[in-house]
């Protein structure tokens with residue numbers, strides 16, 4: 001994960017290793033390389049610039065107060081700032097409803113259906129919940145079948161209605177079904193298009209208004225780089241979602257989405273998807289991710 005970024009940051013921070021003290025000149029040199037590494041990883045220009053400015057301020061300010069070597073001090077500052085940038089503390093999901101309704105949003109192919117299954121599996125195994133999956137993609141019959149296959153794999157019931165082509169009605173009926181059935185979590189998978197469009201946004205906004213979810217999650221493919229951030233913005237404007245799910249972090253992603261998304265939409269990344277299997281889900285911990293990036 002993020003090998004390229006890790007290598008480049010490691011090299012950038014090495015610049016300071018041989019130096020006895022932090023000076024404006026060697027900090028500037030280091031930060032130029034750090035910024036380049038971030039931009040190469042698809043981090044938005046403004047975010048990379050603000051990031052290096054904050055690191056510079058800290059480095060110059062802390063220099064006299066610490067007995068860490070300059071190289072170590074810089075690694076620590078960059079790590080702390082990266083953690084902050086990616087969200088500071090880890091955030092859980094709100095399961096206070098009865099049932100707790102979780103609405104999935106995102107583009108087609110982002111990994112919504114797969115993640116719906118992973119989350120149901122996670123909540124069943126780790127939180128002893130009894131989830132229901134609801135198939136809200138009425139446009140692609142294959143999507144409904146896919147959710148049923150996922151449900152079977154993990155032993156979780158799936159509510160669907162192929163006769164009904166109104167996703168708002170299906171979502172509502174799914175929640176009613178859960179209440180009758182004793183499911184304490186309802187995960188609603190929804191349709192996605194290949195690009196943000198008005199009809200899709202109106203539809204998901206209507207589902208949102210009708211089922212009033214405890215959690216609205218935005219699922220995004222981390223391989224899409226800066227586009228991930230733009231799509232997140234568009235969905236957040238309409239849904240004011242609660243958290244982000246970054247999928248496909250097992251692939252050859254450069255990491256820019258993980259680093260930028262929190263500061264653009266100001267919503268935490270809650271989980272990551274790291275494979276196609278149902279157990280390839282991890283809670284997102286910004287500090288652990290920063291540790292991983294900086295080796």
Ligand code: GDP
Nearest residue numbers: 108109110111112113114247248273274275276
């Ligand atoms: P949806 O259209 O948003 O419901 O997306 P799907 O759940 O159907 O996922 C699209 C494709 O991405 C499928 O082939 C999934 O197996 C794959 N996929 C989903 N999540 C991950 C992940 O975390 N890692 C990898 N490698 N593939 C994933």
